[in-house]
Amino acid sequence: MINERQSDEQLWNALREGDQDAFSALYQRFYATLYSYGYKVADNVTLVEDAIQDLFVDLWRMRRSVSGAESVKFYLFRSLRRKIHVLSKKEDGWHFVDTETHAAPESYSAEHPLMQEEEQSQLIERITYALEKLPPRQQEVIALRFYQGFKNEEIARIMGITEKSVRNTLHKALSHLREQAPFLAPLLGFLLWWFS
Amino acid sequence: MENYRNYTAEEFAQDAFFQQSVYRPTADSDFFWSSFLERYPEKQPVVTAARTFLQAVEKGQVLPSAEQGARMWQGIERQLQEPESTPEIPESPVRRIGLRWIRAAAVLLMMGFGWWFVTKPGTYDRSIAQKGWSLITGTTLEEKVNDTTSPLSIRLSDGSRVVLQPRSRIRYPKSFDASKRETYLEGEGFFDVARNTLQPFIVYSGKVITQVVGTSFTIRAIPEAKTISVAVRTGKVAVYTRNAAEEASRNRLLLTPNQQAIFDIGSGQLTKRLVDEPVLVARAAGTQSFIFNNAPVSQVFRKLEQAYGVTIQYDSTALRHCNLTAPLGNEPLFRKLDIICQTIGATYEVWDTRIVVTGSGCETSNQ
Numbered sequence: 001m002i003n004e005r006q007s008d009e010q011l012w013n014a015l016r017e018g019d020q021d022a023f024s025a026l027y028q029r030f031y032a033t034l035y036s037y038g039y040k041v042a043d044n045v046t047l048v049e050d051a052i053q054d055l056f057v058d059l060w061r062m063r064r065s066v067s068g069a070e071s072v073k074f075y076l077f078r079s080l081r082r083k084i085h086v087l088s089k090k091e092d093g094w095h096f097v098d099t100e101t102h103a104a105p106e107s108y109s110a111e112h113p114l115m116q117e118e119e120q121s122q123l124i125e126r127i128t129y130a131l132e133k134l135p136p137r138q139q140e141v142i143a144l145r146f147y148q149g150f151k152n153e154e155i156a157r158i159m160g161i162t163e164k165s166v167r168n169t170l171h172k173a174l175s176h177l178r179e180q181a182p183f184l185a186p187l188l189g190f191l192l193w194w195f196s
Numbered sequence: 197m198e199n200y201r202n203y204t205a206e207e208f209a210q211d212a213f214f215q216q217s218v219y220r221p222t223a224d225s226d227f228f229w230s231s232f233l234e235r236y237p238e239k240q241p242v243v244t245a246a247r248t249f250l251q252a253v254e255k256g257q258v259l260p261s262a263e264q265g266a267r268m269w270q271g272i273e274r275q276l277q278e279p280e281s282t283p284e285i286p287e288s289p290v291r292r293i294g295l296r297w298i299r300a301a302a303v304l305l306m307m308g309f310g311w312w313f314v315t316k317p318g319t320y321d322r323s324i325a326q327k328g329w330s331l332i333t334g335t336t337l338e339e340k341v342n343d344t345t346s347p348l349s350i351r352l353s354d355g356s357r358v359v360l361q362p363r364s365r366i367r368y369p370k371s372f373d374a375s376k377r378e379t380y381l382e383g384e385g386f387f388d389v390a391r392n393t394l395q396p397f398i399v400y401s402g403k404v405i406t407q408v409v410g411t412s413f414t415i416r417a418i419p420e421a422k423t424i425s426v427a428v429r430t431g432k433v434a435v436y437t438r439n440a441a442e443e444a445s446r447n448r449l450l451l452t453p454n455q456q457a458i459f460d461i462g463s464g465q466l467t468k469r470l471v472d473e474p475v476l477v478a479r480a481a482g483t484q485s486f487i488f489n490n491a492p493v494s495q496v497f498r499k500l501e502q503a504y505g506v507t508i509q510y511d512s513t514a515l516r517h518c519n520l521t522a523p524l525g526n527e528p529l530f531r532k533l534d535i536i537c538q539t540i541g542a543t544y545e546v547w548d549t550r551i552v553v554t555g556s557g558c559e560t561s562n563q
Binding site for chain 1: 209210212215216219248249250251252253254255256257258259260264265267268269271272275276
């Protein structure tokens, strides 16, 4: 909403002037959504928590030098992803999930055709299940696009890839979904239109 | 609204306002989409498909618990206290931030009903939610108990007014939080809420949660009674149950004036119907004339629909020759309908929130 957006910027400007209320309000507003994104990037609770803390500690310490952000949320997401990258390199025996290698997802049985009277919640359950079977990177793009509401161009800048590969990843994700969950085809058909 | 008319499901799923309406619905956004679908019922399948997909995406999100949120904040405080950072920070700022955090935590916990709780019920401590923020913050809520035999009028800090019926109790903070106005009701109260779209007004009464931005309504949540009711006088009201927050399909009712939500405690069902005595809706009151002189019934019904904010359904073809001459006045809506139906030889029934008039029609000579 417009008001929310204005508020983000107001908080951001107040933070740059050293307003602690604004600082804690920004944390309060964003930590949960940052966490949910962080968890898509790195499936490691401690690492995500550390990255969020570092992000906010830096934000306060460097509040005077941070620039005016055109989108506070975008700035925070991009910074968090970088933090996770940096921390994951330091950590031993843990690997950034940034690879396309992924166990072959088991197909959700197509023997349960979607019944007319089937509960909406069961349908949601099935799509969620199918989404969880996607490679991590595809899940990340889906989350940024459909949950966090970023545009392809912003996603590209957050992840440090080209817009074209954002589009490709999204396309792969949705094709994957269609293969893994044939019963979803009628629903997902529409999602594939925009690539054709 | 026009813009959305030609949207495909995928365009809906990508639309910022649509996403917000799914993830962080407000009474206003709910009303927007329900009236959109009323106007363009053919969009139902695409809207449902888009919503289902988004809900699945939402379900796959892992959100932190309140404890994790507090723990991370403590970590931030601790790191900011380290000596190298002191030149940047005025004296004991962290302590002050710490206190603010407590307030922040309270807001987050209560917001839970809005979307957090809905998103991730598993991580949410329900017992804390039910006791409200006083438990978390140590802030004591103001409490008013009406143990007299007449109604008690209470003015809240935001300008809203509550008329508390005998043997009823309300709790509220001395000054409301910046993002929400929250009150807790036991018994019966009439609320006249000062409008503020940025600070929704929420009433918790037993298992029922009522959310508005500015409106008036009555809540009846008598301890030991079998039902809890929320009846709307003016404005728009969203009512949902605590349990609804756990279900994927959120059980949320949207009420307009003269509608009420009835929550059956035994079955856990929340249903919507007309109030027993519909009154003139506020903006129409005072300027109403119900004197009809050989007026077509379609016109009479339209007049009543506008005056009382109700929906009247009838077979317009069957009743096309029915005209009415009647000087109606202050009698209640249902009395007016009795008179009208008698005159045109019809009957009416109330179905949920609709009034359905059936009649075989009038002879053309009636004109």
